[in-house]
Amino acid sequence: MEYTCDECYALRQPHICICMNCGKKTLVSVVEGISAVSRCTNCGWGCVSAGGYPPSCHEDDRLYALIVHKPEDKKKMVKLADLLSVRVLDLIKEFQDDIIERRYHVLECLTRYEQLKELDIKCEIDQAIVRNFKRIMGCEYVGRLDIKTGAIILPNHSNHEQ
Secondary structure: OOOOOHOOOOOOOOEOOOOOOOOOOOOOEEEEOOEEEEEEOOOOOOOEEEOOOOHHHOOOEEEEEEEEEEEOOHHHHHHHHHHHHHOHHHHHHHHOOOOOEEEEEHHHHHHHHHHHHHHOOOOOOOOHHHHHOOOOOOHHHHHHOOOOOOOOEEOOOOOOOO
């Protein structure tokens, strides 16, 4: 399936559904983390799902390019090598054309892009990410990837009004 921001459960909130208890269209659901919390405004019935509503970009298994320009500063080159988990000398060899390309899944690509921007290293993100997920760059539901553990760090949305 081609995932886009339009299929994202988190972006389409709150959800208004028919309550299974009273039968009226008064069941309001919101996403908190990766769970959906539902409460009927008519009868008070409610439930919480145990995960299963990650934004669709989390499910995208395509690889996207991250283009990194060769840093002029040697300190930045060392930081870049550390960020990419390669030896500095190997990284210098890779920069034959003053750019290198790495391919990652969407969350890792976004995470590394932001890390490179923080280090003030010139880089470009694959435009297919923006084309496929038009609102991803500023999306509060995306979360980021912990590069070391591989865990997705989701933003805390427990403050949403219900």
